Amino acid sequence: METLLEIKNLFIRFKSQKNIVYAVNDLSFSVYKKEILGIIGESGCGKTATCRSILRLNKSYEEKGSIQFEGREIFNLAPKTLNQNRGNKIAMIFQNPSSSLNPIIASVAKPSGKIF
Ligand SMILES: Nc1ncnc2c1ncn2[C@@H]1O[C@H](COP(=O)(O)OP(=O)(O)OP(=O)(O)O)[C@@H](O)[C@H]1O
Ligand SMILES: [Mg+2]
Numbered sequence: 001m002e003t004l005l006e007i008k009n010l011f012i013r014f015k016s017q018k019n020i021v022y023a024v025n026d027l028s029f030s031v032y033k034k035e036i037l038g039i040i041g042e043s044g045c046g047k048t049a050t051c052r053s054i055l056r057l058n059k060s061y062e063e064k065g066s067i068q069f070e071g072r073e074i075f076n077l078a079p080k081t082l083n084q085n086r087g088n089k090i091a092m093i094f095q096n097p098s099s100s101l102n103p104i105i106a107s108v109a110k111p112s113g114k115i116f
Contacts, residue, residue: 001032001033001034001035002032002033003030003031003032003033003068003071004031004032004033004035004069004070005030005031005054005067005068005069006029006030006031006066006067006068007027007028007029007030007050007054007065007066007067007068008028008065008066008067008068009026009027009028009064009065009066010024010026010027010028010050010053010063010064010065010066010067011024011025011026011027011062011063011064011065012024012046012049012050012053012058012060012062012063013060013061013062013063014049014058014060014061015061020061023046023049023060024046024049024050024053026065027046027050027065048095051092052092053067054067054069054074054090054092055082055086055090055092056074056075056077056082057092063075069085069089069090070089
């Protein structure tokens, strides 16, 4: 099977007012094309930070490792290419979607998927 996403040795650290938060420590996993992967873990274990890292949305103190999407290193992508991928090839439904998405727009979406 063809690998779509490959994360290797991902570390994410944030700086809080008092200390450094070790949000993700040495995480590695792969997702193959057409595969559905669920990530389960206790609150604060780094699920959201990991997903935000894939989209390069973290304003972290330190982020290191490798995230390859379709064989290209996300950490090396130019901002323009990143923006082309966001929402097009990789998208994220944020926590509390009712506050992130507009329920009125969703309710008038046509079956074709086009939103009017
Ligand atoms: N911007 C930030 N600044 C400082 N610490 C952060 C920041 N974002 C996340 N953290 C910390 O990083 C850790 C991982 O947070 P994350 O939101 O990824 O957890 P989660 O697994 O998604 O939790 P939940 O199940 O509650 O959504 C937590 O300790 C959190 O407090
Ligand atoms: Mg979360």
